[in-house]
Amino acid sequence: MAVPTGSAGAEPKPTLAQAKKKLDKLNEQADQVVEKYNQASEKWKRARKKYQTLNADLTRQSERVAGLRKELVTMAVSSYQFGAVGGLENLVSQADPGALLSGLATADQMSATRAQSLNAFDEATKELRDSRDKAKQALDEADQTRDELAGEKAKAEKMIKAQKKLLRELGAYNPGDPNSAGIQYNGPASGNARAALEFAFAQIGKPYQYGGTGPGGWDCSGLVQAAWRSGGVSLPRTTWEQWSWGAARKVSLNELQAGDLIFSEGLGHVGMYTGDGRVVHAPQTGDVVKVVPLSGYGRRLVGAVRP
Incomplete structure (x- = not known):
């Protein structure tokens, strides 16, 4: 033929x-x-x-x-x-x-x-x-x-x-559950950092939503802003503003404490260190709020801020 x-x-x-x-x-x-x-x-x-x-x-x-x-x-x-x-x-x-x-x-x-x-x-x-x-x-x-x-x-x-x-x-799309009850935080944080992480862990399983500020969906900066608000700290809305807000509060990535904000290179993403080498964050479209090992975070890190 x-x-x-x-x-x-x-x-x-x-x-x-x-x-x-x-x-x-x-x-x-x-x-x-x-x-x-x-x-x-x-x-x-x-x-x-x-x-x-x-x-x-x-x-x-x-x-x-x-x-x-x-x-x-x-x-x-x-x-x-x-x-x-x-x-x-x-x-x-x-x-x-x-x-x-x-x-x-x-x-x-x-x-x-x-x-x-x-x-x-x-x-x-x-x-x-x-x-x-x-x-x-x-x-x-x-x-x-x-x-x-x-x-x-x-x-x-x-x-x-x-x-x-x-x-x-x-075959990797996860729509999440806007009504997810999350899981309990049992890490080492105390004080307002613990309150912030308890809030973040209660959002686990809810979908990533760009521009999302809850309660049914979150983007990365919306999640950490709401979490730390529950801990009594008022953060700006966006990752760039949060990084700028924390100019005098930056800490070494080798000295992380539970509750610290971890920023990726380019300042397009932010998560919260949970302690024990893990981070909770709202990753990206098609995924849900979750906890991952810091080593498997999947983004190049630029620094951290302690609210």
């Missing part, structure tokens, strides 16, 4: 080793993509909060200006009805010198009050314009970061889709 010219046979199916190597590369890339997504998400939240705060200030300032405007209108009407001319004629017609002096003092006081009200109105109006400008700028920033977030989300979803496809081909 003749083979048609120019035809090509199907590409050979990759070996198990090749597929796993490809998955490792995908996981490393996904760490970075998800981290950028989380950074964009946090930036969007901050921009939105800034706008909401400024917009609330703008509302209060608008109410103040409206109140001052009403006060000025009332004063204007009063001046028209009991104006300076009529008021002066009434004053000078007073037979009692004491009453005349008292009336003049009252007129001066009214004039000073009117001037203060006008100044307050002018200042409040200026502040209102400034508040409007700041709120508009904050809204523009929020819109820009929303677009940035959408772009990073699209990249992350594309990467997640590739990971899931390859994992299913390898």
Whole structure:
């Protein structure tokens, strides 16, 4: 039988080793993509909060200006009805010198009050314009970061889709259980580190979910943030921010203690040292929160932070 010219046979199916190597590369890339997504998400939240705060200030300032405007209108009407001319004629017609002096003092006081009200109105109006400008700028920033977030989300979803496809081909996809009760922590930690690890161990078996902050799914930085929050320590949301937050708290990888945060090269991934040469973490798409030997962590380490 003749083979048609120019035809090509199907590409050979990759070996198990090749597929796993490809998955490792995908996981490393996904760490970075998800981290950028989380950074964009946090930036969007901050921009939105800034706008909401400024917009609330703008509302209060608008109410103040409206109140001052009403006060000025009332004063204007009063001046028209009991104006300076009529008021002066009434004053000078007073037979009692004491009453005349008292009336003049009252007129001066009214004039000073009117001037203060006008100044307050002018200042409040200026502040209102400034508040409007700041709120508009904050809204523009929020819109820009929303677009940035959408772009990073699209990249992350594309990467997640590739990971899931390859994992299913390898028969290694684990959807996890969002309602998993986890397992009990029996390691050497104490104090707030123990509280953090007990929380993390209670999440074991729940699925990795990019951008996940619980309770049914977690990404790596979301898990350690929530775990240490239960231990009374407030960590930033993303791995880069957590690493920066711990700049003065870094410890040697040779001196790890239970509860320490362990960061991979590139700062795309973080886990928690459990003690006894193990780490608990939310690995990647298609896997679940679990405990693994530090020697089999599968990522090049860059350092550790002790909260």
